[in-house]
Amino acid sequence: MLDRDRNGEEDVGITSRDVARLAGVSQPTVSRALRGDPRVSEDTVRRVRMAAEALNYVPSEAGRSLSTQISHRIGVLVTDLTNPFYPHLVGPLHDELEQLGYRMMLFTERSEATAAAERLVDRSIDGLVLATSTLDSGLPAELDRRRLPFVYLNREGTVPADAVVVDNRRGGELVAEELVKAGHTRIGAIFGPDNTSTGRDREIGFRQGLADAGIALRPAHVRHGPFEFDTGAQALAEFLGADPAPTAVFCGNDVVAIGVIDAARRLGVGIPEQLSVVGFDDIPMASWASFELSTVRHDLDEMARTAARLLVARVSGDDADLHPSGVDGNGSAGQRRVTLEPHFVARRTHAEPPQV
Amino acid sequence: MLDRDRNGEEDVGITSRDVARLAGVSQPTVSRALRGDPRVSEDTVRRVRMAAEALNYVPSEAGRSLSTQISHRIGVLVTDLTNPFYPHLVGPLHDELEQLGYRMMLFTERSEATAAAERLVDRSIDGLVLATSTLDSGLPAELDRRRLPFVYLNREGTVPADAVVVDNRRGGELVAEELVKAGHTRIGAIFGPDNTSTGRDREIGFRQGLADAGIALRPAHVRHGPFEFDTGAQALAEFLGADPAPTAVFCGNDVVAIGVIDAARRLGVGIPEQLSVVGFDDIPMASWASFELSTVRHDLDEMARTAARLLVARVSGDDADLHPSGVDGNGSAGQRRVTLEPHFVARRTHAEPPQV
DNA sequence: ATCTAGTGTGCATACGTATGAAGCAATCGG
């Protein structure tokens, strides 16, 4: 028996009316007193507080939501939780949202698009973080029509909205520069999906960076695929069959790169002696001794938290504290776009090309 | 301009009254028609459906929740999302809950215990999945007092409730048997926290299994710590300083084991030549070529999904479909307890002890 | 003593949906 209620009664279904009765005031006064309305006298506040405490009163979120039309819930839409990348967005998102007084509802896009959209616009969330990839769906347009505020996180779409992204083109360039500097000429790439801004921009930047050095990607050394472990594992096998094989591979993100490294380990391919591998994101796993992945770092945690702040500011109509470091100077009433700077991180998966 | 509404009006704030007006019926009739109440005539249903479609009506979840006292939301409480273990619970949980018509709210226990508890019992969720470790907190008791149904997932607590767990003792025994069979006598262990049933039971089983072979764990070869990567990394360093050092280490779960392997790689310790390492859970990462971790497998996916089903059955008062394979025969009205069978999976991180 | 300003509380009602009960019309049996 842990600390039971002294009188053995249950604290279930206690409403503000019960508190009001006990405190000898009206229900609205309870509401005001507990919400800190300055018009309520100190004495009354004290009585109400005591009554609420005695009854173990917790305001009903449903009642509050219906009355205020504010749910204090934010949805987060991701592609696939078991992909090692997403937790590093979802974790910080959760923490920042909680700190801002919002709860997090989690959705994955696996569900039928139409049915899922229904559930998103039933006013049970105040806003939505889009961290998913399939932005070519009609979802953003639908959200726009329903006036449900949303923010792009690590992605961008055609429908205008707040967005927090890395400078993916610059990141791609950085990798190209490093590989060229190391002396590679036969370079391959495993880009992300075409229908993601992330995949597309990294590709553009990478190709541009190579072009600046007079290098072109051979089609046989290029793959596209989802940002998954298996994408990397499979692409490596295919590259090894190419003649000539590439001496370096740029991967759409770290998860893909780790898929490559893992497959290389299985196939006995020495990294970086036989093949240089570079990722993108610098998730914690990239720095494990097992991988020591050279990659492009950006502040994932800050990116997620910024997205949360942008969205909450928009949802709450409070545009004051919208200026974390890195915000574009675009202070207009329109969309905000935060771009984080990428940095190359040299670890142990890239080196000079093998001497033939 | 994607498909705009033909008349340019917005579908925001449409209520059942608007639908009723357009369909020429009363608001309650709209509610009944859309919910499939058999008392509504076919003709009326058709008219209401058309009106709802024309207005792009989506019922307000807040209104529905308030009226029915059912939120169709289930909370999931985890310790830390960025721990590679949890996504493998949260992912399947989300999918199963969605399939059952429930939405998922995600909470982490990082927040202040008291404040967090408040948010859990404000009737904004119908039930809670406890996948977190600190069950010695007062939370389960508080949930009990508030009559908020919950289920233990991969954990058990003192407050009676539905639970889905692996047979952790048996799992610990299995590992002990394997290590003994391989010829190890100087065996170490990195157990989970004392205040988790998971950590405790695996320890009990492991010690029992060793005792059956007449082997005891030396205190210098034993560590306890959270189920995290760093726990394993740090413990390995300490074990290497012991004299004699253990020739095999059982880890509280795979994440810890991978921490050990990673640290071994950094320190140049050969696995399994110099040290055997065994984990627990068989998360997908364990089978990566980079680790090839010998471990104890159980069906994580099924475990999570079963927890979701148990909880939803209890929440919805529907105890019918409560019999997935593996359920204990305990068909009484009390708590249900599902125990999954563990199996040893031999990969490449365990072998005979090194010849001295 | 009367009027004004200010302070604190209660009243009425909104928010959107669901549901028991009552009403109404049509059909049926006697």
Added chain:
DNA sequence: CCGATTGCTTCATACGTATGCACACTAGAT
């Protein structure tokens, strides 16, 4: 031809909180 039954719909209201407005009461000014 009337009462009973059935089928469909509306009425009234509940759910729990928040808030505009009216009202009561106190204190200070004239």
